[in-house]
Amino acid sequence: MKMLSSLKFILTILSIVVLLSNLCQAQDVHHKKKPSFRPSFPSDFLFGAGSSAFQIEGDFHEGGGGTGVWEDRIDRNKARFVDGDKFDTMIEHYKRYKEDVQHLKYLGVNSYRMSISWSRILPDGTLKGGINKEGINFYNNLINELLANGIEPLVTILHFDYPLAIQQNIGGFLNHTIVKYYKDYCELLFKTYGDRVKHWTTTNEAQIVAIYTYMHGYDNDNAEPCQDLRICSQAYTVLHNFLICHATATHLYRQKFQETQRGEIGLVISSQSFVPYSSKAEDVAAAQRLMVFWLGWILEPLFYGDYPQIMRNLVGNRLPNFTEKEKCMIKGSADFIAINYYSSQFARYESNRFKIGGFDNFDALATSEEFNVEGKSIGQKDQYSGRYVYPKGLYDVLMFIKEKYQNPNIYITENGTPSNNPNPLEDEHRIDYIAAHINATKAAIDNGVNVRGYFVWAAFDTFEFAAGYSGHWGLYHVDFNNSLKRIPKASAKWYRNFLTSNCGH
Numbered sequence: 001m002k003m004l005s006s007l008k009f010i011l012t013i014l015s016i017v018v019l020l021s022n023l024c025q026a027q028d029v030h031h032k033k034k035p036s037f038r039p040s041f042p043s044d045f046l047f048g049a050g051s052s053a054f055q056i057e058g059d060f061h062e063g064g065g066g067t068g069v070w071e072d073r074i075d076r077n078k079a080r081f082v083d084g085d086k087f088d089t090m091i092e093h094y095k096r097y098k099e100d101v102q103h104l105k106y107l108g109v110n111s112y113r114m115s116i117s118w119s120r121i122l123p124d125g126t127l128k129g130g131i132n133k134e135g136i137n138f139y140n141n142l143i144n145e146l147l148a149n150g151i152e153p154l155v156t157i158l159h160f161d162y163p164l165a166i167q168q169n170i171g172g173f174l175n176h177t178i179v180k181y182y183k184d185y186c187e188l189l190f191k192t193y194g195d196r197v198k199h200w201t202t203t204n205e206a207q208i209v210a211i212y213t214y215m216h217g218y219d220n221d222n223a224e225p226c227q228d229l230r231i232c233s234q235a236y237t238v239l240h241n242f243l244i245c246h247a248t249a250t251h252l253y254r255q256k257f258q259e260t261q262r263g264e265i266g267l268v269i270s271s272q273s274f275v276p277y278s279s280k281a282e283d284v285a286a287a288q289r290l291m292v293f294w295l296g297w298i299l300e301p302l303f304y305g306d307y308p309q310i311m312r313n314l315v316g317n318r319l320p321n322f323t324e325k326e327k328c329m330i331k332g333s334a335d336f337i338a339i340n341y342y343s344s345q346f347a348r349y350e351s352n353r354f355k356i357g358g359f360d361n362f363d364a365l366a367t368s369e370e371f372n373v374e375g376k377s378i379g380q381k382d383q384y385s386g387r388y389v390y391p392k393g394l395y396d397v398l399m400f401i402k403e404k405y406q407n408p409n410i411y412i413t414e415n416g417t418p419s420n421n422p423n424p425l426e427d428e429h430r431i432d433y434i435a436a437h438i439n440a441t442k443a444a445i446d447n448g449v450n451v452r453g454y455f456v457w458a459a460f461d462t463f464e465f466a467a468g469y470s471g472h473w474g475l476y477h478v479d480f481n482n483s484l485k486r487i488p489k490a491s492a493k494w495y496r497n498f499l500t501s502n503c504g505h
């Protein structure tokens with residue numbers, strides 16, 4: 001099975017190579033080894049770049065915006081955050097959105113992934129607390145500016161940051177009551193922007209919030225004391241409520257808006273592929289189990305109405321139950337799946353939960369590993385991210401979703417790599433990274449996966465939580481020593497060539 005699909009993968013790549021060398025040989029001067037086949041993607045395929053409100057906007061209180069949970073976390077732990085002092089301005093996207101749309105236009109993208117700040121629109125998270133008109137106007141202006149420049153917005157409704165009042169008053173995603181507030185917020189967005197926004201995603205990477213913040217307690221001042229025994233339950237409650245929020249929003253959109261607005265709605269999950277640490281049956285099973293614990297945790301309820309049986313067995317009573325009504329509502333509640341993909345790891349069986357740490361789920365009886373039993377890494381190490389470049393993992397995730405989950409439409413909403421090198425404008429390694437992952441995307445499409453779009457993370461340098469701006473994730477460099485000037489990196493120029501010239505140069 002595995003052998004067969006890798007063989008297919010190689011054959012597909014080979015056929016792309018042949019196709020391309022025929023198509024583009026004559027003009028292929030500068031980027032000999034890079035793919036140049038934009039024309040071979042469907043014409044309505046979305047090629048874009050992404051960002052999130054919190055990571056670029058700044059001026060969060062301008063015109064009456066409220067406080068979000070991340071502002072609060074940073075305020076209380078400034079020393080632990082690189083660039084914590086840049087929080088107030090970020091890259092000033094709030095002020096400079098018009099200029100930024102021109103930068104996006106230069107890239108030649110037909111779509112931009114953005115998110116909306118809940119606390120900018122509803123300062124205390126609730127309708128009762130009042131709507132901030134200036135916040136509403138900001139996103140109206142941004143969306144109009146994008147459309148006027150031929151760029152479709154793909155909007156994430158909740159990208160990690162939500163109103164602090166929701167956290168303080170009800171305990172955030174630990175409390176089922178959040179569904180009501182989230183639903184009101186979504187309804188306001190559909191009503192206000194749905195005439196122009198045709199691609200909605202409800203939530204971003206719920207698994208990361210659950211595992212990182214609630215199971216391991218990172219950036220959580222109030223973590224449940226589960227580290228000693230490594231028996232945690234909040235992570236499961238949080239993800240459960242994320243799923244119900246998602247399904248409730250989709251249900252609302254389908255009932256009241258979709259018919260007239262004619263958009264689509266899905267959710268964004270974090271993805272990676274797990275490769276067995278050795279050929280031992282227990283490691284092979286561990287790799288499969290981690291795929292289920294990571295992807296199946298969300299996708300099984302979405303497509304089949306309940307959590308995977310293996311999670312029920314291993315997590316027991318700490319895994320919440322859905323009511324019959326919730327099961328019906330969740331099953332089939334996505335028009336598409338959006339995945340964020342960066343890298344993959346090996347998976348090794350581990351029966352002792354005290355030896356499981358890092359970002360791994362204590363209940364999965366497996367650890368993720370950098371090296372396999374032979375001491376080999378999964379791909380070349382990226383010197384800036386410290387992660388391993390493994391485009392085949394993206395292909396494998398896409399095939400996994402196609403085969404297990406009814407071949408849904410898929411967007412790749414994040415894919416990219418940092419560049420904290422001395423000259424951030426020279427990012428050849430990013431070009432190689434993006435090119436290789438677009439190759440893998442194309443191979444998956446050729447094997448029948450319904451990939452509908454690909455977005456580089458990120459359009460501009462973004463504030464990456466504890467790492468601040470140090471990773472320089474953008475296609476555009478933002479110069480903090482020179483009035484936050486935006487400067488296209490080599491990768492921006494490459495992406496532009498790929499998207500705008502027939503043969504992609």
Ligand SMILES: *[C@@H]1O[C@H](CO)[C@@H](O)[C@H](O)[C@H]1NC(C)=O
Pocket residue numbers: 169170171174175176177
């Ligand atoms: C959930 O929020 C409600 C208020 O809406 C509150 O009464 C209740 O105590 C909260 N539950 C938990 C578990 O925090």
Ligand SMILES: *[C@@H]1O[C@H](CO)[C@@H](O)[C@H](O)[C@H]1NC(C)=O
Pocket residue numbers: 317318319320321
């Ligand atoms: C879920 O339902 C099962 C079967 O009815 C029950 O045994 C289990 O205790 C329930 N779990 C929770 C967390 O309520």
Ligand SMILES: *[C@@H]1O[C@H](CO)[C@@H](O)[C@H](O)[C@H]1NC(C)=O
Pocket residue numbers: 013016017020032033034035036432433435436439
């Ligand atoms: C991508 O594919 C093209 C042609 O299909 C090939 O020439 C190139 O080496 C590949 N690039 C990377 C970075 O994998």
Ligand SMILES: *[C@@H]1O[C@H](CO)[C@@H](O)[C@H](O)[C@H]1NC(C)=O
Pocket residue numbers: 479480481
């Ligand atoms: C800004 O300039 C200072 C001093 O010249 C330098 O140390 C720093 O690395 C520069 N920062 C950026 C983001 O370029």
